[in-house]
Each structure stands twice: as C-alpha cells, then as structure tokens.
Amino acid sequence: MAKVSMVQRDIKRNLLFKRYQNRRKKIKSKIKTAKTFNEQLYAQAKLQDLPRNSATVRIRNRCWLTGRSRGYFRMFGLSRHTIREMAHNGLIPGLKKSSW
Structure with missing residues (x-):
C-alpha cells in the first residue's frame, strides 16, 4: 500500500493537469509557430509561469x-x-x- 500523501499528491497533479491542459497546448503551439525569437521567448516565459505540477510528465500511473x-x-x-x-x-x- 502506498503512502496516502503520495496518492493525494498525484490526485492533485491530475486535477492541475486537467485545469491547465488547454492553456499549455495554446502556449506550446505559439512557441512552435513563433516568427521571431522574442515571441518565442515571451511564450516560453508564459509557459514557465504555469504550475509545474500541471505538466503531463509529472503524472504518475x-x-x-x-x-x-x-x-x-x-x-x-x-x-x-x-x-x-x-x-x-x-x-x-x-x-x-x-x-x-
């Protein structure tokens, strides 16, 4: 049996991921389609402002x-x-x- 705190942490991460999923997709598409380097840097800064636990890679099965x-x-x-x-x-x- 896993620690309850670890399970709760993963539940919190799943909720954050679902909440910020659309914002992340929009910002990532802006990074890929940016015409200038400054636009790309600005979009990356906006992506870094989002919570870390809202990233897909931090979700654990x-x-x-x-x-x-x-x-x-x-x-x-x-x-x-x-x-x-x-x-x-x-x-x-x-x-x-x-x-x-």
Missing part, C-alpha cells in the same frame, strides 16, 4: 486499488502484485496464472 506506482499494467490499471492476487482468485476474466 498508479494502481487504483493499492496506489503502488511501480509494476503498473496499463491494460488493467493495477500493479503486478494486485494482478497476481486477483488472477489466483479468478477475479480477472480470461487471465490465468502460469505455473510450470
């Missing part, structure tokens, strides 16, 4: 059940430990735990 960030499977939205337990109990349809 976490298991929705335990909050674990490592060993995350996107297909299920779960960590490897949780998938293993659920596969043993037959809770994930079509998934068997292999053994040899």
Whole structure:
C-alpha cells in the first residue's frame, strides 16, 4: 500500500493537469509557430509561469486499488502484485496464472 500523501499528491497533479491542459497546448503551439525569437521567448516565459505540477510528465500511473506506482499494467490499471492476487482468485476474466 502506498503512502496516502503520495496518492493525494498525484490526485492533485491530475486535477492541475486537467485545469491547465488547454492553456499549455495554446502556449506550446505559439512557441512552435513563433516568427521571431522574442515571441518565442515571451511564450516560453508564459509557459514557465504555469504550475509545474500541471505538466503531463509529472503524472504518475498508479494502481487504483493499492496506489503502488511501480509494476503498473496499463491494460488493467493495477500493479503486478494486485494482478497476481486477483488472477489466483479468478477475479480477472480470461487471465490465468502460469505455473510450470
């Protein structure tokens, strides 16, 4: 089980990302289409004024059940430990735990 503070921090980051997503896209497109270097610098300064946690790269995938960030499977939205337990109990349809 992950620390509650880490999970809450990621929830806060997700909310900030959603709030500033459109602004970031507009500013980034201005940076790419800027005709002069000064326009580009001005747009980059505006981008830096946005909160850091609103950036896409700061979002971490976490298991929705335990909050674990490592060993995350996107297909299920779960960590490897949780998938293993659920596969043993037959809770994930079509998934068997292999053994040899």
